Amino acid sequence: MSDPSAPSELEKRSTEMTASTALKFSVLRLALAFVIAGVSDVIGAFASLAPPIGWAVDVVTAALLFVVLGWQWLLLPGLVLEAIPGVGVLPFWLLVVGAIAFLGTPRPKFGER
Numbered sequence: 001m002s003d004p005s006a007p008s009e010l011e012k013r014s015t016e017m018t019a020s021t022a023l024k025f026s027v028l029r030l031a032l033a034f035v036i037a038g039v040s041d042v043i044g045a046f047a048s049l050a051p052p053i054g055w056a057v058d059v060v061t062a063a064l065l066f067v068v069l070g071w072q073w074l075l076l077p078g079l080v081l082e083a084i085p086g087v088g089v090l091p092f093w094l095l096v097v098g099a100i101a102f103l104g105t106p107r108p109k110f111g112e113r
Helices: 009-020 027-049 051-069 075-083 092-103
Strands: none
Touching: 027 051, 027 092, 051 075, 051 092, 075 092
């Protein structure tokens, strides 16, 4: 018979998984990044009829996200996708921030082959 106070196998696995997959950003930073991305996507959807305004919103959004999240390579494809006419109505900034929150940014490893 096993000790009832000992953690179960499921508890051991969940604790190990939580320790190994810790958030790379604080919850406050991620929440702020999601708010910035959401507001930008809403403004961008309405500004799709005036591309210069949409571009300005996207540049400001990218700059704010760089400030909040630091240098993240995944922000650059988001900026490029938002600059394509007609594509700005899709919530790319939210998807990019979600990808950064979930995956982080792949870092090249120099010197390893």
